[in-house]
Amino acid sequence: MTTGQKKKFKLIDLILITLIIALIIYVLYRIRVSIRYEWSWDIIPKYLFRFDDDRGRFVASTITHGFIMTIKLSIWGIILGTLIGVIMGILRVQNGLFGRFLGRIYVDIIRNIPPIVLVFIFYFFFSSQILDNLGFEEAVLRAGPAMQNFVRIIFIDPKLLNEFLSAALSIAIYEGAYITEIVRAGIESIPKGQWEAGHSIGLSRFAQFRHIILPQAFKNVMPPLSGQFISTIKDSAIVSVISVPELSFQGMQVMASTYATFETWIVITILYFVLTFSCSSIFSRLLKKMQSAD
Amino acid sequence: MKEKIIGETIIEVDSVSKTFDRRIKALRDVSLKVKQKEVVVIIGPSGSGKSTLLRCLNGLEETERGSIIIDDTPLDEHHKNRLKIRTEVGMVFQNFNLFPHMTVRDNIRTGPRFVRKEAIDEVDIRTEDLLEKVGITDKIDSFPRQLSGGQQQRVAIARALAMNPLIMLFDEPTSALDPEMVGEVLEVMKTLAHEGMTMVVVTHEMGFAREVGDRIIFMDEGKIVEESSVEDFFENPEKERTKLFLSKILDNGGCE
Numbered sequence A: 001m002t003t004g005q006k007k008k009f010k011l012i013d014l015i016l017i018t019l020i021i022a023l024i025i026y027v028l029y030r031i032r033v034s035i036r037y038e039w040s041w042d043i044i045p046k047y048l049f050r051f052d053d054d055r056g057r058f059v060a061s062t063i064t065h066g067f068i069m070t071i072k073l074s075i076w077g078i079i080l081g082t083l084i085g086v087i088m089g090i091l092r093v094q095n096g097l098f099g100r101f102l103g104r105i106y107v108d109i110i111r112n113i114p115p116i117v118l119v120f121i122f123y124f125f126f127s128s129q130i131l132d133n134l135g136f137e138e139a140v141l142r143a144g145p146a147m148q149n150f151v152r153i154i155f156i157d158p159k160l161l162n163e164f165l166s167a168a169l170s171i172a173i174y175e176g177a178y179i180t181e182i183v184r185a186g187i188e189s190i191p192k193g194q195w196e197a198g199h200s201i202g203l204s205r206f207a208q209f210r211h212i213i214l215p216q217a218f219k220n221v222m223p224p225l226s227g228q229f230i231s232t233i234k235d236s237a238i239v240s241v242i243s244v245p246e247l248s249f250q251g252m253q254v255m256a257s258t259y260a261t262f263e264t265w266i267v268i269t270i271l272y273f274v275l276t277f278s279c280s281s282i283f284s285r286l287l288k289k290m291q292s293a294d
Numbered sequence B: 001m002k003e004k005i006i007g008e009t010i011i012e013v014d015s016v017s018k019t020f021d022r023r024i025k026a027l028r029d030v031s032l033k034v035k036q037k038e039v040v041v042i043i044g045p046s047g048s049g050k051s052t053l054l055r056c057l058n059g060l061e062e063t064e065r066g067s068i069i070i071d072d073t074p075l076d077e078h079h080k081n082r083l084k085i086r087t088e089v090g091m092v093f094q095n096f097n098l099f100p101h102m103t104v105r106d107n108i109r110t111g112p113r114f115v116r117k118e119a120i121d122e123v124d125i126r127t128e129d130l131l132e133k134v135g136i137t138d139k140i141d142s143f144p145r146q147l148s149g150g151q152q153q154r155v156a157i158a159r160a161l162a163m164n165p166l167i168m169l170f171d172e173p174t175s176a177l178d179p180e181m182v183g184e185v186l187e188v189m190k191t192l193a194h195e196g197m198t199m200v201v202v203t204h205e206m207g208f209a210r211e212v213g214d215r216i217i218f219m220d221e222g223k224i225v226e227e228s229s230v231e232d233f234f235e236n237p238e239k240e241r242t243k244l245f246l247s248k249i250l251d252n253g254g255c256e
């Protein structure tokens, strides 16, 4: 905050806090009294980490696996989504009619269908028709253990490779549509005079874009883009519908086998929150650094 | 002041028309010749097509009829010709249009580096010379926003000059400036004129026009209404429309 004012604790704050505490107490009361919920927090830890007798140490368990899978999916979704979004965003501000049209159609289609439909279409069409025929999964399964290990580290267990790829791609295509619009808006926010000044010193259209527009647009684009990255982490939960073992899917598994509904979802919620919150604080620190750099 | 020798025709505009949005006739059948080393001042009321004419000269606007030839190169659909004209014609804008993310030095050397692919130390020497010429040597590593309006416009002039243009176009270069900064920009432009730069200047600075202008063009509603030498223009304007406009801007002290 740049305002020199000291933040004061006002009456309204007191009222709000009282209300929130009252609400929490009420919810806990309902859980305890009405549905006679038996809290059993003790079963949760073994779904986070379990002791592996063979290796003689603690290893990641169901929920932790899901947590890692969500991170991997988000990273791939962000990388590919940004790639798609930047290309499509640039196409949308091109002079070429076809590029514009393509970018426009892409954004309109993706933004007007529910993401869950997109995930299913992608899974059944892309995975079963294209990936299977390409024989990706089989190729990896046939390849040596080194290759399999590599795939396991950067993607997933090779047996689930097709599911993972179609999940990551559908996330990327979904987020890519929003990133396209962010990129387009960022480029269009640069005054026309900047292009014209570049034109008048003889720069080609590409050089105008590369040296004048892009560096300025980059700064404008970073804040909304980092917001979109956070959304990607949250949106990745949707691929649980095609059984990719990410955090939400693993949550459902644990819930089904333990009936510890509240405990499981409280843990899942905290894990998502940890992920998004730490990312957003990293981003805001980076943005601040970028702004103070000039 | 030594007399300069006006040279061959370098800009030839022949019956050029330009329509915006299918109905706004910004230019109607405009013809104009400018010779080497000539300083042509264009005046006229708002919306008369002054900027549009200037912008057509370096290909910022497409013309729909007529032809433009600059330094024997036609401004046609050939990419090579267009590029040649763009690099030979410098332009200075009303609101400077400096690149805000670049230092003064980078603003000036972007053209030579990325268009002419010149070696960097060569460009750097010229950058310093140009800044000396426009009188801003101490701001070479500043960013545009750290400069006053007058300084920014002088950097913009240096940026255009860095491409060694044959012709300089100025579109109301002083009308976005605070009054006390107008003089410093006009000084730089006068120096350029004395050095024999071919200049087409849209301005309502009548003092400037009288001092260095060779010819004045008065535009109205997309047409050139009157074209005469500077002396004739002020002493005995022919057309009623011109007289009316002149009396208005002279009353206002020559400012917009």
Ligand SMILES: Nc1ncnc2c1ncn2[C@@H]1O[C@H](COP(=O)(O)OP(=O)(O)OP(=O)(O)O)[C@@H](O)[C@H]1O
Binding pocket: B020, B021, B024, B025, B026, B044, B045, B046, B047, B048, B049, B050, B051, B052, B053
């Ligand atoms: N990009 C554009 N799109 C639509 N109309 C335009 C465009 N540029 C100019 N015009 C119109 O063309 C006419 C001529 O404009 P122009 O800018 O050339 O006038 P001007 O003489 O430079 O005026 P001013 O003194 O206000 O700068 C005006 O009616 C203007 O509204």
Ligand SMILES: [Mg+2]
Binding pocket: B050, B051, B052, B171, B172
């Ligand atoms: Mg104008």
